[in-house]
Amino acid sequence: xxxxxxxxxxxxxxxxxxxxxxxxxxxxxxxxxxxxxxxxxxxxxxxxxxxxxxxxxxxxxxxxxxxxxxxxxxxxxxxxxxxxxxxxxxxxxxxxxxxxxxxxxxxxxxxxxxxxxxxxxxxxxxxxxxxxxxxxxxxxxxxxxxxxxxxxxxxxxxxxxxxxxxxxxxxxxxxxxxxxxxxxxxxxxxxxxxxxxxxxxxxxxxxxxxxxxxxxxxxxxx
Amino acid sequence: xxxxxxxxxxxxxxxxxxxxxxxxxxxxxxxxxxxxxxxxxxxxxxxxxxxxxxxxxxxxxxxxxxxxxxxxxxxxxxxxxxxxxxxxxxxxxxxxxxxxxxxxxxxxxxxxxxxxxxxxxxxxxxxxxxxxxxxxxxxxxxxxxxxxxxxxxxxxxxxxxxxxxxxxxxxxxxxxxxxxxxxxxxxxxxxxxxxxxxx
Numbered sequence: 001x002x003x004x005x006x007x008x009x010x011x012x013x014x015x016x017x018x019x020x021x022x023x024x025x026x027x028x029x030x031x032x033x034x035x036x037x038x039x040x041x042x043x044x045x046x047x048x049x050x051x052x053x054x055x056x057x058x059x060x061x062x063x064x065x066x067x068x069x070x071x072x073x074x075x076x077x078x079x080x081x082x083x084x085x086x087x088x089x090x091x092x093x094x095x096x097x098x099x100x101x102x103x104x105x106x107x108x109x110x111x112x113x114x115x116x117x118x119x120x121x122x123x124x125x126x127x128x129x130x131x132x133x134x135x136x137x138x139x140x141x142x143x144x145x146x147x148x149x150x151x152x153x154x155x156x157x158x159x160x161x162x163x164x165x166x167x168x169x170x171x172x173x174x175x176x177x178x179x180x181x182x183x184x185x186x187x188x189x190x191x192x193x194x195x196x197x198x199x200x201x202x203x204x205x206x207x208x209x210x211x212x213x214x215x216x217x218x219x220x221x222x
Numbered sequence: 223x224x225x226x227x228x229x230x231x232x233x234x235x236x237x238x239x240x241x242x243x244x245x246x247x248x249x250x251x252x253x254x255x256x257x258x259x260x261x262x263x264x265x266x267x268x269x270x271x272x273x274x275x276x277x278x279x280x281x282x283x284x285x286x287x288x289x290x291x292x293x294x295x296x297x298x299x300x301x302x303x304x305x306x307x308x309x310x311x312x313x314x315x316x317x318x319x320x321x322x323x324x325x326x327x328x329x330x331x332x333x334x335x336x337x338x339x340x341x342x343x344x345x346x347x348x349x350x351x352x353x354x355x356x357x358x359x360x361x362x363x364x365x366x367x368x369x370x371x372x373x374x375x376x377x378x379x380x381x382x383x384x385x386x387x388x389x390x391x392x393x394x395x396x397x398x399x400x401x402x403x404x405x406x407x408x409x410x411x412x413x414x415x416x417x418x419x420x421x
Contacts, residue, residue: 005316012312016303019339076303079341080348085299088275089316090289 002098005091009099013073014106023072024107027065031115034061039122047123055184058119059140059177062112066144067165069111070104070152078156083221093218097153101210104145112141116184128190136187136195139202140180146209147172153213154220176205229253230274230363230394235283237266237273244269245416248283252363252396255389255408259398266416267398268296271365274396288362290317295367298352302341306333306351309340314358322358330357331380346372353377356384364388364395 017024038057039047047054077083077096086092116137120127127133151169155161183198230252237245245266252274259267272278273285275293300309307324314322329335331350333343340348349372356364366385370378382405388395389408397405412420 008312008316012301012304012308015308016301020303076301079302081295081297081299082301084275084277084293084295085313087277088291088293089313095316 005095006098006102009095010102013103016076023069027069027111030068031061031065031111035115035118044124047125051188052181052185054119054123056181058115059180062115063144063173065111066108066148069107070148073100074152074156093221096221097217100149101145104149105142108145109141112137125188127188129187129192132192132195133184133187136183136199139199143176143202143206146213150213150217153217231286233284236281237269237278238281248418252394254392254394257396258407258410260410261413265413267413268367271367271398275365290361291363292359292361293365294352298348300340300348303339305337306340310358313355317359319359324358327354327357350377353381364393366397368399
């Protein structure tokens with residue numbers, strides 16, 4: 001029941017994003033710009049020697065993109081008091097938090113796959129284990145949304161939300177950022193065991209942050 | 223539509239917002255039928271409805287409300303990027319009324335059939351779309367805050383008929399208004415400065 005309701009909220013979010021893709025466009029645009037600037041600053045030679053730098057910068061860009069997209073998604077709830085209509089539904093706050101996480105995970109999966117492909121292309125990286133890189137990318141897309149959604153929910157009614165969310169969320173995401181960067185670097189250099197281990201850590205942090213988010217997030221939204 | 227037997231209760235309820243007691247000592251039992259909440263601007267009508275909807279915490283007292291509450295506030299509460307039909311489908315499916323006739327309800331309320339986002343509708347049309355939820359979500363407790371605002375005479379008459387039908391099938395309908403008294407209410411609650419002064 002809980003998952004069905006959360007999926008309905010996610011579906012509603014994704015339909016809204018399809019009709020007016022401003023959150024997705026912001027996330028894709030920011031990621032693309034930062035990856036492009038990174039390719040100019042770092043350059044193929046440095047990226048090949050230290051792949052963790054390139055992947056680290058990519059995941060910072062993706063985190064900022066996720067913050068933009070999720071904040072926009074909650075902004076839509078505040079327009080016309082749409083949030084109140086969801087909160088008065090049975091189990092509405094739980095479904096809203098989980099639904100936002102699900103929708104953001106799907107969107108971030110698209111953005112992170114595109115961002116990873118763009119990074120590989122622009123930095124002319126030779127990826128030894130492309131399948132592992134894909135897995136790490138999916139793991140990162142899974143690990144970031146629960147935490148970002150939680151902090152957006154906590155700061156929902158703050159005027160300084162645009163500042164507060166990155167200030168709170170980015171430090172809390174340091175383990176996920178390290179795991180995603182190191183996992184991607186391991187996949188690029190051909191370290192299969194390393195990339196699996198970092199990917200497992202990403203899944204574990206996703207689970208822990210989702211459980212923490214489900215405990216705190218709905219109450220914060222209410 | 224199934225018949226429902228609704229009731230809601232506030233007992234010795236206080237609501238405090240920004241260190242100000244907005245509702246004090248509210249004793250209210252609501253049963254099936256139409257309850258009008260009347261009072262001047264600032265008397266606490268909206269706060270009372272939001273407290274009944276479970277949207278506000280009680281500083282004191284107790285609250286018993288059914289699991290399925292339909293609250294329509296001052297604003298239409300629609301997701302503006304979705305069409306009116308998509309909004310109503312979401313609510314109906316969420317509550318388990320997957321077979322609800324959303325298109326029929328919107329047509330009956332005179333909302334133009336369009337796949338465009340709700341934000342392209344006029345304020346009155348968005349209000350009508352929100353009120354069409356009365357037809358697609360037969361909740362036990364229905365809370366309407368100034369529902370006649372932005373409605374023309376035809377829509378206001380339809381609202382009166384719809385609310386009457388809701389009451390006839392056992393739903394508890396609470397309407398907060400400071401104006402129109404044309405509705406045949408089963409009971410009227412008068413609020414003044416956050417307290418009930420007459421019922």
